[in-house]
Amino acid sequence: MFMDPIRENELLLTRRHFFGRMATGIGVAALGSLLNPALFEALADETGKSKGLLGLPHFTPKARRVIYLFMAGGPSQMELLDYKPSLEKLHETELPDSIRMGQRITTMTSGQKSLPVVKSIYKFRQYGKSGAWVSELLPHIGGIVDEVCVVKTVNTEAINHDPAITFIQTGFQQPGRPCMGAWLSYGLGSANQNLPAFIVMISNGKESDQPLYTRLWSAGFLPSEYQGVQFRGKGDPVLYLSNPPGISAETRRRMLDGLARLNAKRYQAFADPEINTRIAQYEMAYRMQTSVPELTDISRESESVLEMYGPDVKKPGSFAYNCLLARRMAERGVRFIQLYHRGWDQHGNLPKRIKEQCEDTDQPSAALVKDLKQRGLLDDTLVIWGGEFGRTVYCQGKIEKDNYGRDHHGRCYSIWMAGGGVKPGISYGRTDDYCYNVVENPVHIHDLNATILRCLGIDHEKLTYRFQGRDFRITDIHGEVVKDILA
Secondary structure (H helix, E strand, O other): OOOOHHHHHHHHOOHHHHHHHHOHHHHHHHHHHHHOHHHHHHHHHHHOOOOOOOOOOOOOOOOOEEEEEEEEOOOOHHHHOOOOOOHHHHOOOEOOHHHHOOOOOOHHHHOOOOOEEOOOOOOEEEEOOOOEEEEOOOHHHHHOHHHEEEEEEEEOOOOOHHHHHHHHHHOOOOOOOOOHHHHHHHHHOOOOOOOOOEEEEEEEOOOOOOOOOHHHHOOOOOOHHHOOEEEOOOOOOOOOOOOOOOOOHHHHHHHHHHHHHHHHHHHHHHOOHHHHHHHHHHHHHHHHHHHHHHHHOOOOOOHHHHHHHOOOOOOOOOHHHHHHHHHHHHHOOOOEEEEEEEOOOOOOOHHHHHHHHHHHHHHHHHHHHHHHHHOOOHHHEEEEEEOOOEEEEEEOOOOEOOEOOEEEEOOOEEEEEEEOOEOOOEEEOEEOOOOOOEEEOOEEHHHHHHHHHHHOOOOOOOOOEEEOOEEEOOOOOOOOOOHHHEO
16 A cells, blocks of 8 residues: 655654654764774763763762672571570460461461461571671571671561562562662663673572562563673573674674664664664673673682682582672672572471571672672672561471471561661661561561662662653652661
């Protein structure tokens, strides 16, 4: 069907298209900076390597980067960081209605005739000058407890894994919104042109039964350039990093230059921001062919450093290996480094399984903090350790000798933070004798995320993105900065 060219042009000129065409010069400038970076060195000297938003950070930041050690599945606070000697006397008694207060529980225990309280079989002792109580399962964390702020009163409404992990990562229980790493990449940009601003690594416990979906490190409705880049534990850290057989680096360079020109023409026609994202991602992939192998080559690390991270540090994909890579990424200016360690969902056989999890994670987590400190990086690196919720004080199923399980519990659980912007050597908040409810200083998920952003110099109410007619932020319409834990 023939269409008059003038009419066709009118149909193309939507409001978005019109304003996009007005911005074509910006797209061309961006392409030029990629194809010939030397032309823009003077501008880069003035603006830095970051492509973050103008006006950010809002305050002088204490932290410049984040390393988030996410214990997927829900670590039990009573076995690790929230010492409850009262459970010795309460062991095998029924959870009182006055404590539960009608709060909902999961379907996995809602059908039980009784909810018997179960004590931890593991011992606690006090560590450091702060005298913080830490479980025997975490002796290495105990050794750095004076560098750590333990928050015992984190709470969430979510009681199932997928909404809970989505909530703490994105500020909303339903999928579709940007995660913390994407928000920071969008707001603050990158400090390294040769590595992504947001990198994700995953390790598995000996029993890992909960899935992790790639949408957890997605950019949601933000431009896709801000999503996390996952490093794999086997083979090339990033898919298609190596050139195919018969393709030289020079050939790849010529191909990318040609693609960039074609994409630039497409951008001039349609002004779709994802086209510029594609150009930038192709260029990043090219630069990563050199930067990633150098990053992942740990052969030059001293034996003392390798020993500090533990026996698994030379096994790619292990939690110890990923912790060492996280430190190397921090040195190179990666903005947000997300480590997931799966296997903390211990509904049964908890004593054995949590011991195995701690054997995998305790030493490397502490080593990361010590390593950052000895290199002068801890002051401006915020390290966070925690999961999506905690575990119930009551047993799931029957209590057996030295064997029990615990269900999901979001009313109160423990995390720890260290480094950039938080007070070291303190414990914040208090739970009741049953470790079931918050008694003092609650910290909601939105409060936690607001506080993380504050450490990075960001006012959580001002880091927004307009989508579908509304200004969204990671704390939704909630969140108070927990000033008492800020240094």
